[in-house]
Amino acid sequence: MLFGLSIGTWMLITIMICFTGSALLIWYAAKSSGQFDDVEGIKYRMLEEDSTVDVPINSKR
Incomplete structure (x- = not known):
């Protein structure tokens, strides 16, 4: 036991570090891709009358 921790504890610490790094x-x-650049604009674009995408509600794709 290294530093008094069991193998299960070391595995848990390793998995937590991997999840944090992935996040x-x-x-x-x-x-980097700019997904957080305009977080307020989407709610105003939703309320606009003219939409650039006109898809019928009952369309089958």
Whole structure:
């Protein structure tokens, strides 16, 4: 036992570090691609009368 921790504890710490690293990489990729640039604009575009995409409600894709 290294530092008095069992193998299960070390596995849990390793998995937590991997999940945290993955979350940070996903956040950085989203930030780099500009997904957080205009968070307020989408709610105003939703309320506009003229839509650039006219898809019927009952269309079958």
